[in-house]
Amino acid sequence: MSDSTSATSSTTAAEPGTPPGAESREIVVDVKKVTAGYLPGINILTDTNLRAYDGELIGIIGPNGAGKSTLLKAIFGLVQVREGSITLRGEEIANLKANELVEKGVGLVPQTENVFPTLTIRENLEMGAFQKPSMIKDSLAFVVDIFPALGDRMNQVAGSLSGGERQMVAMSRALMMRPEVLLLDEPSAGLSPVRQDDAFMRVSQINQAGVTTIMVEQNARRCLQICDRAYVLDQGHDAHTGTGRELLNDEKVIGLYLGTLGQEESA
Numbered sequence: 001m002s003d004s005t006s007a008t009s010s011t012t013a014a015e016p017g018t019p020p021g022a023e024s025r026e027i028v029v030d031v032k033k034v035t036a037g038y039l040p041g042i043n044i045l046t047d048t049n050l051r052a053y054d055g056e057l058i059g060i061i062g063p064n065g066a067g068k069s070t071l072l073k074a075i076f077g078l079v080q081v082r083e084g085s086i087t088l089r090g091e092e093i094a095n096l097k098a099n100e101l102v103e104k105g106v107g108l109v110p111q112t113e114n115v116f117p118t119l120t121i122r123e124n125l126e127m128g129a130f131q132k133p134s135m136i137k138d139s140l141a142f143v144v145d146i147f148p149a150l151g152d153r154m155n156q157v158a159g160s161l162s163g164g165e166r167q168m169v170a171m172s173r174a175l176m177m178r179p180e181v182l183l184l185d186e187p188s189a190g191l192s193p194v195r196q197d198d199a200f201m202r203v204s205q206i207n208q209a210g211v212t213t214i215m216v217e218q219n220a221r222r223c224l225q226i227c228d229r230a231y232v233l234d235q236g237h238d239a240h241t242g243t244g245r246e247l248l249n250d251e252k253v254i255g256l257y258l259g260t261l262g263q264e265e266s267a
């Protein structure tokens with residue numbers, strides 16, 4: 001819950017981290033002054049903003065409990081948006097149901113319980129396109145093109161996969177509907193440092209395939225190293241934004257957030 005009194009609030013209005021040329025690109029997701037929460041009368045997000053231009057890889061970082069996952073859930077219709085707006089290519093999408101958002105081209109990869117463990121990889125992937133079975137053949141080819149390792153293992157039961165492999169299946173399942181926006185909730189969570197590197201590489205591969213990607217991450221340094229721009233959430237509000245490089249070198253951000261976040265990365 002936020003009282004919006006953070007002394008760090010400052011930099012969102014002018015989108016200072018916007019990369020050169022981005023202003024001429026289409027805004028895909030625009031979160032404007034969103035207030036949202038789970039319980040009546042308790043707001044987790046207050047006046048929160050986030051913008052993703054076409055093809056960008058956006059990071060959301062911040063302390064535990066800052067509201068990072070809640071922001072992702074608000075975009076995906078899983079938390080009630082009470083004020084403000086969320087648009088997808090200019091169309092209001094706040095409070096639409098998740099299945100409606102999937103049809104409009106938004107996908108979500110949850111942090112946990114993101115595969116069906118008793119089903120094979122192929123069955124998991126097919127479930128991802130159950131709303132449009134006619135897409136399955138082409139979409140399978142699309143995800144195997146991004147993650148060739150899946151191709152040989154289609155008949156393996158997902159429950160027998162490692163954490164990193166499950167994450168790859170979960171990402172692939174979300175890609176089966178060929179979303180133009182993919183929301184990822186902590187793709188590196190629970191993985192060893194080496195597997196975390198693999199996870200971040202997969203995120204980059206997805207983004208390079210043309211999918212606008214918004215990723216919540218605990219591993220802030222690693223996230224900032226690969227994303228185009230990022231938002232630092234503090235007490236449910238976007239306290240800072242900038243390019244990954246700007247934020248990695250911003251003394252205020254280092255002092256307040258990076259000093260305690262993602263230190264494993266510097267090892």
Ligand SMILES: Nc1ncnc2c1ncn2[C@@H]1O[C@H](COP(=O)(O)OP(=O)(O)OP(=O)(O)O)[C@@H](O)[C@H]1O
Pocket residue numbers: 001038039044062063064065066067068069070071218
């Ligand atoms: N389903 C829920 N019902 C009520 N409150 C919730 C629910 N989920 C999260 N919250 C609360 O919302 C606040 C923000 O949680 P959120 O998970 O968005 O934070 P976060 O920044 O992603 O944290 P972390 O990095 O620890 O995962 C917390 O105070 C949390 O207790």
